[in-house]
Amino acid sequence: MKPISPIDVFKALSNEARLQILEWLKDPAAHFGPQGGVDLIEIGVCVSQITAKLNMTQSTTSQYLSVLQRAGLVHATRLGKWTYYKRDETALSQIAAYIQKDL
Amino acid sequence: MKPISPIDVFKALSNEARLQILEWLKDPAAHFGPQGGVDLIEIGVCVSQITAKLNMTQSTTSQYLSVLQRAGLVHATRLGKWTYYKRDETALSQIAAYIQKDL
């Protein structure tokens, strides 16, 4: 577990599209269609589906997911051709706790 | 009460110096000297004291305090020549709540 940098987290959260992605990923079943046999909740949502909902290019979506990942807010799992992204609830809790306690 | 924009709050928090200021203001008595008759806790800390601790110019300090204020994170009180800044604990709680509940 690398320690999380609040600054990096806040930077990652300072963008409408990235915040949107995190909100969608909070309840994937409510926002994304099924993906042949891969559990949205357990594994995550693939980049194509996120790209389709965001009104941006695949390139941008992929980069934003990287930013979220570097901040520790999501976790990626590669299965075959697809990469599935899922929220890291622990990191989200940690940052809320940081604001409440340390900040 | 204008509603707070999480994005603006996160942008305000995306900077080391501004985060530092907020941390100092959490316990002003621990970080700043007395200021002739003005209560650090009740009223806040004046810009000069913050400038002195921050390793930046008065201009930058003033602008950073404005950013924090526009985000709703601090509140300013002018008394004579001085402007005293104090944290808005409600806003801080709100943003922590936002992360926990909505995000």
Add this chain to the structure above:
DNA sequence: TTGACATATCGGGAAATGTCGATATAATGA
């Protein structure tokens, strides 16, 4: 009023970020 001090604002150059299209890489199946 004038001078001195505290703070705010303006203008700017350098660095970071937003976002794209083009291309590279990885994995699959024919």
Add this chain to the structure above:
DNA sequence: TCATTATATCGACATTTCCCGATATGTCAA
């Protein structure tokens, strides 16, 4: 092996942010 599909990365340009010095504004004291 090759074509196809999913994702990642690169290069670029426009916009924003960082942080400064210079200057303006506000306030008090003499």
